[in-house]
Amino acid sequence: MDETSEKIVAMPRIGEPAPDFEAPTTAGVLRLSDFKGSWLILFSHPADFTPVCTTEFMAFAEIYPQLQKRGVELLGLSVDSVTSHIAWLRNIEEKTGVKIPFPIIADLNKTVATAYGMIHPGDSKTETVRCVFVIDPNQIIRCILYYPLSTGRNMDEIIRIIDSLQTVDEHKVATPANWRPGDKVVLPPPQTTEAAEERMKQGYECVDWYLCRRAL
Amino acid sequence: MACVSPDGRPTENGFSMLKAIAREALSPEDVAEATGLPLFRVRSGLRELEAAGLALGSEGRYLASDKGREMMSQA
Numbered sequence: 001m002d003e004t005s006e007k008i009v010a011m012p013r014i015g016e017p018a019p020d021f022e023a024p025t026t027a028g029v030l031r032l033s034d035f036k037g038s039w040l041i042l043f044s045h046p047a048d049f050t051p052v053c054t055t056e057f058m059a060f061a062e063i064y065p066q067l068q069k070r071g072v073e074l075l076g077l078s079v080d081s082v083t084s085h086i087a088w089l090r091n092i093e094e095k096t097g098v099k100i101p102f103p104i105i106a107d108l109n110k111t112v113a114t115a116y117g118m119i120h121p122g123d124s125k126t127e128t129v130r131c132v133f134v135i136d137p138n139q140i141i142r143c144i145l146y147y148p149l150s151t152g153r154n155m156d157e158i159i160r161i162i163d164s165l166q167t168v169d170e171h172k173v174a175t176p177a178n179w180r181p182g183d184k185v186v187l188p189p190p191q192t193t194e195a196a197e198e199r200m201k202q203g204y205e206c207v208d209w210y211l212c213r214r215a216l
Numbered sequence: 217m218a219c220v221s222p223d224g225r226p227t228e229n230g231f232s233m234l235k236a237i238a239r240e241a242l243s244p245e246d247v248a249e250a251t252g253l254p255l256f257r258v259r260s261g262l263r264e265l266e267a268a269g270l271a272l273g274s275e276g277r278y279l280a281s282d283k284g285r286e287m288m289s290q291a
Binding site: 027028030033034035037038 | 261263264
């Protein structure tokens with residue numbers, strides 16, 4: 001009889017503390033705790049010197065000033081060496097003029113990739129898929145994206161996620177589908193019948209007691 | 217390392233941080249404000265400077281060591 005074994009892989013989840021790490025990067029050894037107090041986007045790419053990854057890095061570099069204005073740091077990761085990262089970044093700058101301003105983790109032993117569930121064997125047994133972890137200033141995971149090797153990520157959506165989370169934190173609201181800054185937000189649903197009755201009398205734009213919008 | 221070169225000498229960022237902590241012990245937040253460097257780089261860099269013997273860390277604050285001051289005087 002064949003014996004099969006199932007390896008249980010830990011996957012980080014929204015609302016939980018981001019897994020701690022200390023890792024070599026292109027900016028020296030960095031720890032997750034070095035970013036405490038800032039929003040952090042930790043993202044992975046499959047490999048240096050590959051086409052989709054290069055377009056993504058250029059796109060991340062393009063939005064970097066917008067992220068900085070929002071108090072967000074960027075930290076990349078792949079299962080490549082620091083020297084590979086350095087060579088690739090120099091190549092990008094030489095060939096395109098784009099300087100990559102953020103550090104990249106060199107996760108050769110896959111310690112961070114494993115902790116964050118970045119290896120998906122169905123897509124690649126050796127490289128990380130395209131993950132995005134949005135981590136808040138208290139180092140709690142607030143949003144997770146997983147994209148396949150084939151499909152580059154959308155920077156507009158990443159900025160939109162940051163804007164939503166920061167708006168939610170500041171105003172204690174939620175943001176509806178396709179929300180952009182300046183659009184109306186959604187009120188948290190009432191949790192009691194009395195509150196539901198009250199909600200309908202408060203002058204909000206309501207479809208019904210559970211779906212009401214307001215301007216910020 | 218980002219703030220200390222393989223030959224043991226501070227990089228430009230390393231010197232910038234050493235200068236900030238030359239006379240009084242500062243927290244990483246204070247060093248970030250004084251140097252304009254991102255806080256995550258300062259936290260990492262101060263650890264490097266301490267590991268290289270160029271800074272002394274105590275209770276979350278860092279001060280340039282004698283070796284660090286000597287490096288600055290030779291710069």
